[in-house]
Each structure stands twice: as structure tokens, then as C-alpha cells.
Amino acid sequence: MPVLGVVLTHPDPGALADLVRAIPGVVLVGNPVSNRLPAAFETARKGDDEPLFEALRALPGVLAVDLAFADFSDLPPPDEVSR
Amino acid sequence: MTPDRREFLAMTALAAASAAATAATAHAGSPPPTAVPGGPDLRGRMGAGVTWNKAPCRFCGTGCHVQVGVDAGKVVAIAGDTAAEVNKGLLCVKGYHVGLALYGADRLTTPLLRKGDRQVPISWEEALRILADRAMLDPKGFAVYGSGQWTIPEGYAANKFVKGGLGHNHIDPNARLCMASAVTGYLATYGVDEPAGCFDDLDVADVVILWGNSPAEMHPVLFSRIVDRRARGQSVTIIDIGTRRTRTTAHAQHFLQFKPNTDLAIANGIAHLLLKNGTWDRTFVEKHCSFRQPLEKELNGKGMTFAEYEAALAPYTPAYVEQISGVPAKDIRMLADLFGNRDLRITSLWCMGMNQHTRGTAINCLVHGVHLLSGHFGRPGDAPTSLTGQPSACGTVREVGTLSHALPGGGVVTKEKHRHMAEEIWNVPTGRILDKPGYHAVEMWKRFSTPKADGGDIHTVWVQVTNPAQTLPNLHALVDPSRKDPEKFLVVSDVYPTATTRIADLVLPSAMWVEKNGMFGNSERRTQQWFKLVEPPGQARDDAWQIVALAYELYRRGHAGMKDKDGRFLFHMADAKGAAVPIWDFRHYYDINVDERLFEEYRKFSTMKHKNLAPYSEYVKARGLRWPVVEQEDGTWRETRWRFSESDDPFVTPGKGIDFYHSTTEDGRAQIWFNPYEAPPESPDAAYPFWLCTGRVLEHWHSGTITGRIPPLRDAMPQAYVEMHREDARKLGITNGETVRVESRRGTLDIPVWIDGRGSPPQGSLFVPFFDERLPINNVTLEAYDPFSKQPDYKKCAVRVARLSPNAAAPGGKAG
Ligand code: SF4
Numbered sequence: 001m002p003v004l005g006v007v008l009t010h011p012d013p014g015a016l017a018d019l020v021r022a023i024p025g026v027v028l029v030g031n032p033v034s035n036r037l038p039a040a041f042e043t044a045r046k047g048d049d050e051p052l053f054e055a056l057r058a059l060p061g062v063l064a065v066d067l068a069f070a071d072f073s074d075l076p077p078p079d080e081v082s083r
Numbered sequence: 084m085t086p087d088r089r090e091f092l093a094m095t096a097l098a099a100a101s102a103a104a105t106a107a108t109a110h111a112g113s114p115p116p117t118a119v120p121g122g123p124d125l126r127g128r129m130g131a132g133v134t135w136n137k138a139p140c141r142f143c144g145t146g147c148h149v150q151v152g153v154d155a156g157k158v159v160a161i162a163g164d165t166a167a168e169v170n171k172g173l174l175c176v177k178g179y180h181v182g183l184a185l186y187g188a189d190r191l192t193t194p195l196l197r198k199g200d201r202q203v204p205i206s207w208e209e210a211l212r213i214l215a216d217r218a219m220l221d222p223k224g225f226a227v228y229g230s231g232q233w234t235i236p237e238g239y240a241a242n243k244f245v246k247g248g249l250g251h252n253h254i255d256p257n258a259r260l261c262m263a264s265a266v267t268g269y270l271a272t273y274g275v276d277e278p279a280g281c282f283d284d285l286d287v288a289d290v291v292i293l294w295g296n297s298p299a300e301m302h303p304v305l306f307s308r309i310v311d312r313r314a315r316g317q318s319v320t321i322i323d324i325g326t327r328r329t330r331t332t333a334h335a336q337h338f339l340q341f342k343p344n345t346d347l348a349i350a351n352g353i354a355h356l357l358l359k360n361g362t363w364d365r366t367f368v369e370k371h372c373s374f375r376q377p378l379e380k381e382l383n384g385k386g387m388t389f390a391e392y393e394a395a396l397a398p399y400t401p402a403y404v405e406q407i408s409g410v411p412a413k414d415i416r417m418l419a420d421l422f423g424n425r426d427l428r429i430t431s432l433w434c435m436g437m438n439q440h441t442r443g444t445a446i447n448c449l450v451h452g453v454h455l456l457s458g459h460f461g462r463p464g465d466a467p468t469s470l471t472g473q474p475s476a477c478g479t480v481r482e483v484g485t486l487s488h489a490l491p492g493g494g495v496v497t498k499e500k501h502r503h504m505a506e507e508i509w510n511v512p513t514g515r516i517l518d519k520p521g522y523h524a525v526e527m528w529k530r531f532s533t534p535k536a537d538g539g540d541i542h543t544v545w546v547q548v549t550n551p552a553q554t555l556p557n558l559h560a561l562v563d564p565s566r567k568d569p570e571k572f573l574v575v576s577d578v579y580p581t582a583t584t585r586i587a588d589l590v591l592p593s594a595m596w597v598e599k600n601g602m603f604g605n606s607e608r609r610t611q612q613w614f615k616l617v618e619p620p621g622q623a624r625d626d627a628w629q630i631v632a633l634a635y636e637l638y639r640r641g642h643a644g645m646k647d648k649d650g651r652f653l654f655h656m657a658d659a660k661g662a663a664v665p666i667w668d669f670r671h672y673y674d675i676n677v678d679e680r681l682f683e684e685y686r687k688f689s690t691m692k693h694k695n696l697a698p699y700s701e702y703v704k705a706r707g708l709r710w711p712v713v714e715q716e717d718g719t720w721r722e723t724r725w726r727f728s729e730s731d732d733p734f735v736t737p738g739k740g741i742d743f744y745h746s747t748t749e750d751g752r753a754q755i756w757f758n759p760y761e762a763p764p765e766s767p768d769a770a771y772p773f774w775l776c777t778g779r780v781l782e783h784w785h786s787g788t789i790t791g792r793i794p795p796l797r798d799a800m801p802q803a804y805v806e807m808h809r810e811d812a813r814k815l816g817i818t819n820g821e822t823v824r825v826e827s828r829r830g831t832l833d834i835p836v837w838i839d840g841r842g843s844p845p846q847g848s849l850f851v852p853f854f855d856e857r858l859p860i861n862n863v864t865l866e867a868y869d870p871f872s873k874q875p876d877y878k879k880c881a882v883r884v885a886r887l888s889p890n891a892a893a894p895g896g897k898a899g
Binding site for chain 1: 095096100101102105152154159162172180304310314315316795
């Protein structure tokens with residue numbers, strides 16, 4: 001189950017926290033730092049990342065969604081990671 | 084995953100995100116330290132077995148740093164590096180998947196030799212024998228085609244092998260296709276290549292102008308750095324000058340849509356108004372600039388007076404520019420008013436839009452000229468800066484000089500002084516380096532695809548770290564014929580099967596990214612270093628080792644070029660006790676740090692054009708340093724953010740303020756160019772009524788070789804498409820998702836239509852990304868190129884569109 005550390009940029013990140021908590025896959029929401037809100041997500045599989053980012057980008061006022069951490073220690077064997 | 088582990092990982096992820104949020108906020112706009120020690124404290128995170136080390140991201144020219152988590156010989160996690168000034172702990176969707184790049188199922192793990200329709204495994208010994216046979220056949224017909232994804236030591240080794248060893252200059256990188264026009268633009272303007280500004284400009288600019296550039300997709304972390312300032316309540320105006328709406332446009336206050344090729348008219352229009360309104364910076368110009376106009380085949384053109392310059396610009400009134408470009412006159416005035424206001428700080432950014440242009444050198448010069456004429460130069464936030472697409476286009480191509488006319492450190496093969504310097508450093512006899520430039524990329528492939536009897540004097544091309552059978556323009560002309568000619572031999576070193584390995588005669592498996600030591604140079608003159616962290620799979624080996632091993636095989640066979648003046652092997656390296664290390668034997672390649680040896684040798688070239696580099700050990704400590712890097716009295720090394728400006732550049736003569744110390748006119752002046760607007764070589768007409776533009780998408784790295792094997796990226800953007808305006812589709816009876824035929828005078832491609840997709844081209848225009856090997860748009864593109872940079876124009880050619888269904892409209896249905 002991939003785990004991601006995400007940083008959202010927003011003019012009022014405190015107000016964003018509740019909206020982020022409602023996004024499926026959210027595990028932890030951190031404290032805002034200036035205009036950024038850190039959060040941790042878990043997705044069922046790697047391919048679910050993009051819908052998650054789209055959902056975060058679509059939140060009102062979100063200016064940017066950046067990544068800060070990705071774990072893939074549960075990576076399937078290479079024959080599953082093919083074209 | 085157990086609940087405990089899940090919680091543990093989530094806390095690690097949150098800690099990394101919080102650290103990045105803090106770092107990004109703390110660093111914004113603050114001056115950089117001389118060298119950045121330490122990094123995020125990830126020790127103990129994810130279990131005791133995981134070790135963390137720094138490396139730059141494998142992908143774009145932004146040059147973000149990551150921390151790579153390795154457990155049991157495998158990369159298991161990636162974190163943004165909070166100590167890295169470029170990205171401050173943040174990564175884009177490609178960057179955080181960079182660890183997965185190593186683990187596609189079909190990595191190339193053994194050399195393969197073509198036998199009929201098959202490629203069969205052979206040993207490295209046999210592969211090297213075959214390579215050497217080809218080189219000995221006729222060394223001058225053995226060319227190397229490299230990459231802006233070569234590491235600095237790899238590119239340096241290849242350059243030395245060809246120019247100092249084989250004794251010819253037929254080496255050129257794929258960066259010829261992506262930033263060669265930026266090189267010629269800088270040379271013609273300042274007399275030396277590479278941007279004067281840096282990414283710090285984006286932290287303080289009041290206005291950021293994007294000239295045919297979509298950093299939201301191509302340089303996402305850099306763009307995030309700009310929009311972040313808005314979130315902090317700062318005012319920054321983004322102006323998107325483009326031929327289609329992109330993800331970047333959504334963040335821009337102004338979108339100025341221009342007709343393809345007419346950016347020259349826009350730049351001239353701004354200059355015209357600056358003069359007319361008297362808002363140009365007379366003091367700056369009189370002190371620091373001269374005027375220049377084109378002269379056929381002469382990169383440096385010829386001088387012109389201010390009066391001549393003014394007269395040349397006279398026709399470019401706002402109304403005339405609107406007529407040519409389609410940009411409303413009021414927007415041309417708006418741009419001129421911004422440039423006319425010296426209280427503002429203006430940064431211009433560009434990338435492929437201006438470079439992949441048959442007038443690429445000319446438009447590069449004009450944008451520099453607008454900045455110089457208005458005095459928006461030399462202060463933080465006031466800079467014309469080209470971005471590079473590849474992670475080391477600057478480091479390996481421009482700085483190391485792997486272009487066919489170049490030598491390391493900014494030298495050129497046509498200058499005797501530069502050749503002598505290289506011969507001295509390489510310890511090869513005088514005259515070893517040929518004084519004639521080799522074939523540039525398009526010419527090299529043309530010669531390779533032409534029979535020997537008809538002048539096709541390139542018999543073998545060795546490709547490393549790039550995929551020309553997908554990325555060269557007009558593949559039918561430049562690549563396909565060579566595959567039918569038994570005298571032509573194609574060798575490809577790569578990490579995965581590609582369009583190019585599939586047609587190769589010999590395939591060599593390469594190590595990638597943290598499977599080897601490496602150094603990159605990003606878009607802002609930042610040299611970055613990393614160490615090998617995991618083993619490559621099977622028999623995959625470093626590209627630099629492959630070069631050295633072939634050189635040794637040739638040396639063994641008595642090729643005179645592979646010996647230095649003392650009769651030693653060209654890549655002779657000794658250990659601390661002075662004993663020769665057999666680095667051509669892969670078992671001994673890591674007995675010493677070959678990268679460090681190659682870099683330290685290369686570093687000797689760097690003082691010639693004041694591109695001074697620090698010792699290798701300084702880069703080990705830092706998250707990159709921007710050259711020129713000079714030693715301070717206290718023994719520390721200081722990087723340079725703004726070149727030519729006394730406030731920061733150690734080579735500016737004190738008291739001069741601004742000093743273009745490599746001026747082509749040798750008087751400390753930069754050149755303000757006049758270049759007229761001219762029609763493109765091919766424009767839509769009755770038979771081919773659409774413009775075609777090609778380019779990249781966020782999820783995929785260039786030809787998709789790596790990102791196509793990373794499931795989340797592949798799933799997010801599974802295949803290429805043609806973007807089309809809704810109204811054009813309606814007129815042709817085309818529905819969203821329908822496969823259509825896009826056809827030019829050179830070839831066709833059947834591809835699905837995406838209406839109102841990622842980008843929005845205007846009526847009469849199409850856009851196709853080139854990442855998809857199954858949908859090769861370069862069968863359609865044009866190989867016309869800029870006369871100075873020799874960079875092809877992938878951004879505009881004429882095509883028509885036809886439906887494939889039985890009731891299809893006539894091909895070439897009217898656009899617009
Ligand atoms: S912006 Fe470029 S360098 Fe940075 S993480 Fe993304 S792809 Fe890598």
C-alpha cells in the first residue's frame with residue numbers, strides 16, 4: 001500500500017485541513033507551515049496516485065500539490081512493473 | 084502491511100512533508116549558504132535497515148534533489164531533500180517516482196547482437212570486439228550520438244574518446260534537438276554560453292514572462308516556486324505568451340496567444356515601443372551594449388548604429404505586430420510598458436518553444452535584447468533565462484562541450500588556442516584534434532541514412548542514453564534508410580528496450596542513475612554529484628565504462644589515437660600508490676572513483692571561460708554549486724548566482740557594475756540584436772491546412788522509455804493523442820476519442836483525438852506529444868533547422884487531418 005507525503009500550497013492552509021481530511025486515503029494531516037499544509041496519504045495501489053492528486057488540486061484555493069515522500073518498499077516483483 | 088508499519092510509514096511521510104513545508108518556507112528568498120551540509124533527518128525512519136543518500140532527480144533540468152532510501156540493495160523510498168535549495172524538499176509527480184525507474188520488468192541486462200530478425204545475447208567481450216572492428220574499419224566514419232542525460236563524466240569521456248582519441252569531431256548529443264538555439268543565442272549576445280541569472284530570480288521577480296513555455300508541466304517544482312509566492316500574499320504577474328493554452332495558462336494573469344513563428348515580431352514590437360516611448364534604459368545601453376544585425380552564415384553578424392537599429396525596428400508598430408502575430412496591439416503595449424518600468428523586476432523564461440525554431444538563435448537574441456535595451460538585467464529578478472529539458476543538458480552538453488563543434492569549458496575546435504589547451508590537458512600530440520566541426524545531429528543521421536557511394540560517410544553510430552528512432556524529426560528520412568543499408572551499423576547503449584534498440588545491430592545494457600556514480604549540471608549552472616547506491620541488474624554497466632573499454636580495445640589493437648604522448652592509454656588512471664588501475668576491466672572500475680578522476684581533469688578546462696568549478700569533494704558535500712565557483716581566502720568555495728554583475732560575479736572588474744567580460748566585440752559590451760520576422764519554411768495551405776506542434780506532457784519523460792514503465796505515470800497518461808479545437812472537430816465531423824489520420828508531406832500517423840483535453844490549441848492548430856513509441860509523431864514532423872544552432876523545429880509544420888471511418892470527410896478538411 002503506497003504511502004505518500006504531500007505538501008499543499010494554499011493562501012489559508014488552516015482552513016484547508018478539514019477539506020483534506022475528507023479526501024479518501026488521508027491518514028494524517030499535519031500543522032500548517034506558513035502557506036503550506038503537510039499531509040500523509042495511503043493509496044490502495046500505485047495507479048491510484050493520480051486521482052488523489054487531481055482531487056487535491058481540485059480543492060478550492062489549492063495553488064500547488066507537491067510531493068515530499070514516497071515509499072514503495074511494498075513494490076511488487078519487477079515482472080508486475082512492466083509496460 | 085501491518086497496522087504498525089502502516090502507521091510508522093504514514094508518520095515518516097508526514098514528517099518528510101512537514102520538513103519540506105518548513106524548508107520551502109524558510110528558504111524562500113533567502114540567500115544561499117556557500118555549501119549546504121546535512122539534509123533532512125531521515126535516519127531511523129522506516130526501520131534501521133534503510134540508509135539515505137542524496138542524488139539529483141533523474142528527470143528534468145530543474146535539478147531537484149531527492150533523498151534515496153535503500154534497503155537490502157534496493158531503492159525503497161524517495162523523499163524530497165529539504166537541504167536542496169532548488170526544490171526545498173518538494174518533488175513533482177515524476178521526481179517522487181524516480182526510484183521506480185530502476186525496476187521495470189524488461190531492463191536490458193546483457194549485450195545483444197542482431198542475427199537476422201532476432202537480437203541474441205552475446206558476451207561483453209564479443210560486443211567490444213565488434214565495436215572495435217567497426218571503429219577500426221574507418222575511424223572517421225564512426226560517430227557517437229549522446230545525450231543531455233549523460234552524466235558530466237560520461238559526456239567528458241565520450242568527448243575525449245572521439246575528439247582526442249579517434250581524432251575527428253563526429254560526436255553530437257540529443258541536446259542539439261532541445262537547447263542548441265539557447266547556446267547560440269547566449270554566444271551571439273554575451274560571447275559566452277549559459278544563463279546569467281538563476282532560479283533565485285523567481286523568488287523576487289515582479290513579472291515572469293513565459294515565452295512559449297509551460298513550466299507547470301515541464302518544470303513543475305520551479306513553477307510551484309512561483310505560484311507559492313502568490314499564496315504568501317506576494318504579487319507576481321505571470322504572462323504566458325504561447326500558441327496554445329496549457330496547464331500554465333490557468334495560473335497566468337495574461338495569456339497572449341500568437342500565431343506560430345511570430346514571436347520575433349512580438350519581441351521587435353516591444354523594442355520598437357521602448358524606443359518610441361523613450362522608456363529604454365539609455366544609461367545601461369550606452370555603457371554596456373552595442374547593436375548588431377544578421378549577416379548570412381555569421382553567428383556574430385555585423386555591427387549597426389543605434390540609428391540603424393531604430394530604423395530597422397520602425398515598421399514593428401503595435402498594429403503591424405498584431406497583424407503578423409494575432410496578439411492585440413494593447414497587449415504589445417502592455418508588455419512594452421512593463422519593460423519600460425525600471426521599478427519592476429522582470430524574468431523571462433523559455434525552453435523548447437523558442438529553441439525548436441528555425442529562427443531559434445534569432446528569437447533567443449531578441450529576448451535577450453529586450454532585457455538589455457530596457458535595462459532589466461543584472462539585478463536579482465531581472466533576467467532572461469533559458470530552461471533545459473534534460474537533467475544535464477547544461478552540465479554535459481554545454482559545459483563539457485559534447486556538441487560537434489565544441490571542446491570542454493566553452494572551447495571550440497576551430498580555435499587553435501582551444502585545441503592546444505585540450506591537447507595539453509589530454510596529453511595528446513599537437514594536431515590530434517581536428518580543426519573542423521563534426522556533423523551536427525541532423526547531418527550525422529542524414530549521412531548515416533545515405534549510402535556511402537552517395538556521400539554517406541558515417542558507417543556506424545553509437546547511441547548512448549537517448550532514443551533517436553523516436554525523437555529525431557522526419558524519421559522516414561533520417562533513420563529508416565540506414566536500416567536497409569547493410570553497410571550501416573547501429574549500436575545503442577540503453578537501460579530498456581526502445582524504438583532505437585529495437586532496430587539496432589548491437590545493444591549494450593547500461594546502468595542508470597544511482598546504479599552508478601554521477602554528476603549532472605542543471606539549468607541554472609548548478610553542478611550536482613551523487614554516489615552509486617545500488618548494483619545495476621545483470622550485466623548492465625556504466626556508459627563511461629563502455630567508452631573506456633572500447634578505447635582500451637582499440638589501444639590494444641594499436642590505434643594510435645588511444646595513446647597519449649607518453650605512450651600511455653588515453654584513459655590511464657593510477658591508484659594512490661601510482662599503480663595503473665585496469666578500469667577497462669569492469670571488475671576494477673570501482674577500485675577508484677573514475678568519476679572523480681574524469682571530473683578533476685575536466686575541471687582544468689573550466690577557467691578558460693570563467694566557468695570555474697570547485698574540486699569534486701566540494702560537490703560531495705553540497706546539493707550542487709553554481710559556477711563560477713571560486714575559492715575564498717578562508718579556503719571555502721563560493722558559488723555565483725548572477726553572472727556579469729559586480730554584486731555577485733567575482734570576475735567583474737571592480738567598479739564596473741556590469742561587465743560582459745567575454746564580449747564578442749572584446750569591449751565588455753553585450754549585443755542587442757535586430758532580427759526581422761520571417762515566414763516559417765512550411766505554413767498551412769489548402770492541401771495541409773493545420774499547424775502541427777509537438778511537445779511533452781507532465782507525466783512522461785521525453786520518449787517515455789522510463790516513465791512508461793512506472794505504472795502510476797503510465798496509467799495517468801497511457802497513450803498519446805492529438806489535441807484539436809472543438810470547432811475544427813465539429814467541421815470535420817470528428818468526435819472526441821475518434822482515431823484520425825494526421826498527415827504531412829513526409830508521413831502519417833493514426834491517433835485518437837482529444838478535444839478540450841490537457842491543452843487547448845486554437846482553431847487551425849493541433850498538438851501531439853511525442854512520448855508514445857506506439858504513436859510516433861516524428862514520422863510527420865519536419866527536419867528544417869536553424870542555420871546557426873542546427874536545431875530542428877518540432878513546433879510547426881503543416882498537416883491535414885482525415886477521418887478513418889468509411890463516411891470520412893475529404894482529407895484536408897478546412898481548418899479554422
Ligand atoms: S521538477 Fe523536474 S527535477 Fe524536479 S522532481 Fe520534477 S522531474 Fe524531477
